[in-house]
Amino acid sequence: MVFRLQIWPDLFFPSPITVAETLINGFQDGSFTLALAVSFRRLLIGFTLAVFGGTLLGILTASFTWADETIGSLILSLQSVPSIVWLPLALLWFKMGEAAIIFVVTIGGTWSMALSVASGIKNVPVILVRAARTMGASGLPLFTEVIIPASVPHLITGMRLAWAFSWRALMAGELIGTGKGLGQMLMWGRDFGNMSLVLAIMILIAVIGSVTDNLIFKRLEITVLRRWGQLPDSAS
Amino acid sequence: MLEIIQVGKTFTKNQKDLEVLFNINLRVPEGEFISLLGPSGCGKSTLLNMVAGLDKPSSGTITISGKHVTGPGTDRVVVFQEAALFPWLTVLDNVCFGLKRLGLSKTETKQKASMTLKKVHLSKFLQAYPHELSGGMRQRVAIARALVMDPQILLMDEPFGALDEQTRLMLQKELEDIYLETKKTILFVTHNIREAVLLSDRIIVLGTRPGRIIKDLRVRAARPRQHNDSNLIYLENKIMDILQVEIEKVAKEELDDDYTLTKDSFPWDPDRDLGSGI
Ligand SMILES: Nc1ncnc2c1ncn2[C@@H]1O[C@H](COP(=O)(O)OP(=O)(O)O)[C@@H](O)[C@H]1O
Ligand SMILES: [Mg+2]
Numbered sequence: 001m002v003f004r005l006q007i008w009p010d011l012f013f014p015s016p017i018t019v020a021e022t023l024i025n026g027f028q029d030g031s032f033t034l035a036l037a038v039s040f041r042r043l044l045i046g047f048t049l050a051v052f053g054g055t056l057l058g059i060l061t062a063s064f065t066w067a068d069e070t071i072g073s074l075i076l077s078l079q080s081v082p083s084i085v086w087l088p089l090a091l092l093w094f095k096m097g098e099a100a101i102i103f104v105v106t107i108g109g110t111w112s113m114a115l116s117v118a119s120g121i122k123n124v125p126v127i128l129v130r131a132a133r134t135m136g137a138s139g140l141p142l143f144t145e146v147i148i149p150a151s152v153p154h155l156i157t158g159m160r161l162a163w164a165f166s167w168r169a170l171m172a173g174e175l176i177g178t179g180k181g182l183g184q185m186l187m188w189g190r191d192f193g194n195m196s197l198v199l200a201i202m203i204l205i206a207v208i209g210s211v212t213d214n215l216i217f218k219r220l221e222i223t224v225l226r227r228w229g230q231l232p233d234s235a236s
Numbered sequence: 237m238l239e240i241i242q243v244g245k246t247f248t249k250n251q252k253d254l255e256v257l258f259n260i261n262l263r264v265p266e267g268e269f270i271s272l273l274g275p276s277g278c279g280k281s282t283l284l285n286m287v288a289g290l291d292k293p294s295s296g297t298i299t300i301s302g303k304h305v306t307g308p309g310t311d312r313v314v315v316f317q318e319a320a321l322f323p324w325l326t327v328l329d330n331v332c333f334g335l336k337r338l339g340l341s342k343t344e345t346k347q348k349a350s351m352t353l354k355k356v357h358l359s360k361f362l363q364a365y366p367h368e369l370s371g372g373m374r375q376r377v378a379i380a381r382a383l384v385m386d387p388q389i390l391l392m393d394e395p396f397g398a399l400d401e402q403t404r405l406m407l408q409k410e411l412e413d414i415y416l417e418t419k420k421t422i423l424f425v426t427h428n429i430r431e432a433v434l435l436s437d438r439i440i441v442l443g444t445r446p447g448r449i450i451k452d453l454r455v456r457a458a459r460p461r462q463h464n465d466s467n468l469i470y471l472e473n474k475i476m477d478i479l480q481v482e483i484e485k486v487a488k489e490e491l492d493d494d495y496t497l498t499k500d501s502f503p504w505d506p507d508r509d510l511g512s513g514i
Contacts (some may be wrong), residue, residue, distance in 0.1 A: 130290050131320040133308040135334025135385060145333075149324045228323045229367045 014196040022200040031185070032204065039170060039181040042098070046105025047166045051159055053106065054113025058158075061114065062121035072118065075111050083108035083165070084172035097178035101170070108169025109162030116161065120154025121147060153221075153228050160217035167209055238264040238287065238389060238421065243296035244446075245282055256282050258446035260296070264423065266388075269415055271424045271432040271439045273475070275483055279447030280425040284393050287423060288314050300388065310334060313382040317394040319374035321366040321381070327353065328362040331381045338385075352384040353377070356410065372403035376410075383414065389421045396431065408434060412460055429475050433468050434461050441475060443482045445489070451478055 026032035061072040086107050090100035124147050132146045174183020182201055189197035225231040240262040247254045256279040264270050272280045285291040287298055289308040298305040300312070313334070321330050331349040340348070353359060356376040366374055375395055382390055395411075396404040412435060415422060426432050432439050433455060441451035453475070457467045 125320075127316055127318060127320045128322065130285075130288075131314065131316065132322075132333070133290065134288055134310075134312065134314045134391075135381070136308075136310045136337045137334070138308075141337075146322065149322070152324065227365055227367055 014199060018196040019199045019203070022196040023203065026197075026200060032201075035180060035182045035185045035201075036204075036208075038179060039174065039183070042102050042105055042174075042181065043166060043170050046102045046170065047109055047163055049102075049106040050109030050113055050162045050166055054110045054158065054162060055117050055155070057110070057114035058117025059121065062118040068118075075114050079111040079115065082172075083169040084176070087173055087176055091177075101173040101177045101179065101181075104173040105166045105170045109166035112161040112165055113158040116154045116158025117151065120151030120158070123154070124150040153224050153230060156217070156221050156224050160213065160221060163217060164209070164213065167212075171205060237266060237301060238262075238423070239297075239299045240264075240283075240287070241297050241299070243283070243286065243293045243298060245279065245286065245291070246294045255446040258448045260447075260449060262440065262449070264389075264421060266421055267419045269422045269424065269435060269437045271426055271436040272442060273426055273429065273432040273439050274442030274447065275444055275479065275486060276427050278442045278444035280427070280442060281393050283447070284314070284391050284423060284425050287389070288312050288391050290314075310338070310385050311388040312391055313385045313387040314391040314393060315375070315378045315382050315395045317397045319366070319371075319378040321374055321377055323366050326363050326365060327358060327369070327377050330366070330377055331384050333381065334385050349380075349384055352380045355383070355414070356380045370403075371399055372407060375399065375407060379411070379414070383418070387420070389423060391423050393425045394427070395424075397426070397428075404431075409460075411435065416459060429472055429479070433472050433475070434463070439471075439475065441478055444486055450482070451475075 023032075057071065057075065061068045061075070083104050087100060087104050090103040091097070094100045094103060128146055128150055129142070132142055137146060170181070171183045174181040175187055178184070182205060186198055186201045186205075189195070189201065222231065240260050243257060243260040244255070245257040247256055260283060272283060274280055282291060286293050287305065289305050289312065305312075322333065325333065328346065328349055331353055332345050335345045335349060336342075350359070350362060353362060356379055358373065358376055358380065361369065361373065366377070369377070379395070396407050399407065408431060415435075424432070424435060436455050439451075439453045439455060440449055441453065442448065443450040453471065455468070455471060457465050461468065
């Protein structure tokens with residue numbers, strides 16, 4: 001539609017065909033694949049760190065009132081800070097572009113993971129804990145065998161959120177930072193006035209974001225919720 | 237022998253004291269099937285939880301074979317109204333949950349668990365997950381999970397309260413069979429008069445505000461019990477008369493002071509439930 005109106009020259013709004021060609025070429029010459037590999041490496045490292053760090057923070061804040069009152073409220077306020085804001089600080093701390101971007105990605109996912117884990121632990125059905133205690137479970141086994149598995153639905157939700165936030169943080173970080181990621185490629189496209197490249201990468205980013213969310217996390221969430229009895233069984 | 241001596245329980249909520257149980261004295265010999273019967277809110281669950289060691293009495297003591305109850309223990313396992321199964325474990329693993337803490341070998345644990353599940357007719361569902369089972373089946377798993385621990389006392393808190401009539405009748409029958417076979421002490425909480433009469437050797441009728449024992453009745457009828465046993469029907473009516481006074485008291489407090497119930501208009505459902513409280 002917009003294209004047909006011919007309001008802007010091709011330079012600003014390339015035809016869908018050009019964009020499709022750019023996409024195909026990008027994969028054929030391997031430049032997109034390479035950029036994807038670079039970005040995913042950062043994403044996976046940052047996401048993994050966010051999941052572990054967030055889980056630890058979540059457990060801590062859910063287990064101790066003092067931690068909840070201090071760290072817990074800090075996390076709440078930090079969550080409203082876009083994680084890209086951390087990049088200047090990260091660049092100062094790490095000097096290196098790569099570590100700084102991974103740091104921003106980690107920060108992006110950590111807070112929502114922590115909050116989900118904490119609310120998961122706090123919302124474990126009391127009756128399950130009581131049942132477990134009458135069957136001789138207490139202390140650490142009670143925690144690892146009942147409380148943690150009982151909070152798995154929240155954990156999955158936390159991971160889904162963490163992935164989405166990490167992904168956004170990664171793109172923001174790559175636009176500003178250095179390296180050969182998808183975000184950086186987008187910036188080159190801008191620098192060289194190659195709008196079809198810019199659009200092709202934007203499409204790639206959108207597709208990857210929704211595909212991972214729908215194919216991995218949503219499915220995982222539905223499977224877990226069903227087994228945990230929080231979703232009605234599909235006709236069976 | 238379970239001994240409950242001068243036990244009282246007061247909850248403090250929003251800086252207000254709520255006396256839930258007052259001066260409860262009860263001795264339950266080994267092998268007795270005893271029911272706690274009373275209107276909902278009278279403190280039945282609270283009393284059962286204190287025996288389980290999940291709650292602490294505000295006053296008095298509870299002992300089992302002379303030993304003070306200070307916390308939960310595998311000699312007293314609870315079957316709750318909402319089966320309270322672990323949704324992430326299979327039926328078999330749910331039953332193994334407590335068992336594997338007792339130091340048995342893995343094969344022994346599995347064997348014992350499957351045998352107990354056979355007893356409650358769930359052999360075909362060992363690998364099923366709780367969400368795939370009906371309410372009645374879940375409750376069977378919960379019973380198997382408790383039985384397999386071979387507890388000294390089986391504590392049951394309205395275990396059939398959430399089931400449909402058909403399933404409830406079936407499980408009541410099966411529970412009696414299990415009782416006759418294992419001769420375990422069973423402390424059974426219910427607000428259903430017929431259920432208490434049908435299953436128990438002895439019924440403790442509790443009054444409300446604060447919860448206290450108002451009657452200690454023995455059920456003299458041959459086992460297995462028959463629904464049309466005239467002794468049971470007689471007892472059922474007798475308990476209804478006792479409780480009518482209690483329920484009227486509650487109704488008067490909750491509704492207008494001049495609220496009265498005539499016997500004919502008494503709101504029993506056919507099952508003689510004391511309301512559907514939890
Ligand atoms: N943890 C608690 N804190 C405050 N009040 C409670 C608590 N548990 C139970 N109660 C109150 O104690 C009373 C008895 O409860 P419960 O033992 O569950 O009764 P029942 O099982 O006979 O229906 C109720 O009024 C209930 O609101
Ligand atoms: Mg109750």
